[in-house]
Amino acid sequence: MSASLTPRAKFATTLLRTAAALSRATGRGDGSVIGGRVGLIVEPRLLELLAEGRHVVLISGTNGKTTTTRFTTAALEAIGRVATNSFGANMPTGHTTALAKAPKAEYAALECDEHYLGQLLDAARPKVVALLNLSRDQLDRAMEVTALAAKWRQTLQASAGQTTIVANADDPLIVWAASVCQRVVWVAAGQSWTADSAICPNCGAHLDRFGEFWRCTNCGLNRPSPQWSVAHQGEAVVGPDGRRYDLRLQLPGRVNRANAATALAVASLFGVDPAQAAPRLSEVASVAGRYAKVERDGRQLRLLLAKNPAGWLESFDMIDPVPPVVLSLNAREVDGFDTSWIYDVDFTSLAGRKVVVTGDRRTDLAVRLEVDGVDFIVVDDIRAAIAAVPPGPVEVVANYTAFQDIRAEFNRVN
Secondary structure (H helix, E strand, O other), X not given: OOOOOOHHHHHHHHHHHHHHHHHHHOOOOOOHHHHHHHHHHHOOOHHHHHHOOOEEEEEEOOOOHHHHHHHHHHHHOOOOOEEEOOOOOOOHHHHHHHHHHOOOOXXXXXXXXXXXXXXXXXXXXXXXXXXXXXXXXXOOOOOOHHHXXXXXXXXXXXXXXXXXXXXXXXXXXXXXXXXXXXXEEEEEOOOOOOHHHOEOOOOOOEEEEEOOEEXXXXXXXXXXXXXXXXXXXXXXXXXXOOOEEEOOOOOOOHHHHXXXXXXXXXXXXXXXXXXXXHHHHOOOOOEOOEOOEEEEOOEEEEEEEOOOHHHHHHHHXXXXXXXXXXXXXXXXXXXXXXXXXXXXXXOHHHOOOOEEEEOOOXXXXXXXXXXXXXXXXXXXXXXXXXXXXXXXXXXXXEOHHHHHHHHHHHOOOO
């Protein structure tokens, strides 16, 4: 838990909580961002002061941060209270609010935006950092992915200290970034999207792939042997000692089993017995609305968030093969205005089923589906999409602001 705060920090924390409460009361959001902003204006070191004395893990990557953070929180709760930014406010303002809301929590599991990892390493001084994956995202405003990996590598090298890295052995960009660290625990978390790691990040030569294994024949960078992995048969995670830990996850897909493996690896570094932690992961049914099931007009909709090519491919792996699919695409500021990335997504797996397209950029998405030979209908909004499909299960895949629009329509708060 944080050390005794200075009077200035206590005042900043009080203002933070007040601002956050006002935001919630006026329906402007959960208050994490505005609360943290107010607190940091009053005391710029507030995040550092609130983190002092706690056992912190930072979780970062392009996809899966929120889910892995939720799994990690569930696992760590086996041994104590955990402060966490459970609504995904993953920049310093959100981290500050998360810590301020849980002053007695000994542990903190914080989702961290990829571009703020260095700042959080300095401020929170984490015991563990989990690195999930890196792929293209928000093309018009985000850093090119190899450049981001280089930034991570430089940041990690400069702050080796007492931090242990839990890293995805299947992502060459993650391996290259983490390989400068003294203590790394490797997880076979998989990599369904390989287009952003076709060349070696270290020397620029072509990477050879043989099933799960990859290597650079020029400089020798290669897939390290993982200590943690997802079992090839059944729903289980295999630990460093070869023991299997059965999973009964409510969240679908292999990617979530990989997220669970990372969470168990992280929790074990804090002294949590994986056999004790694994059952707790099965209690996670929805993560900030993702994977939520909504009943509307005789339709049972499952909501899936997909923000970039890797995320859309993972979502297609999760959906059931029979029900109709609603696809919703926006291109607002937080999504990135450039939608050209949809041409990197293979939509052919949707052929032969009922597909409904909506969202601000539904026309862009319709053209893309036509190129892949997928039949579809275009509608104005989610209400029209519901009306266009028969009663029964429906899979809904949407990018960030489209997902939030759909959640607002259903008036969901979690």
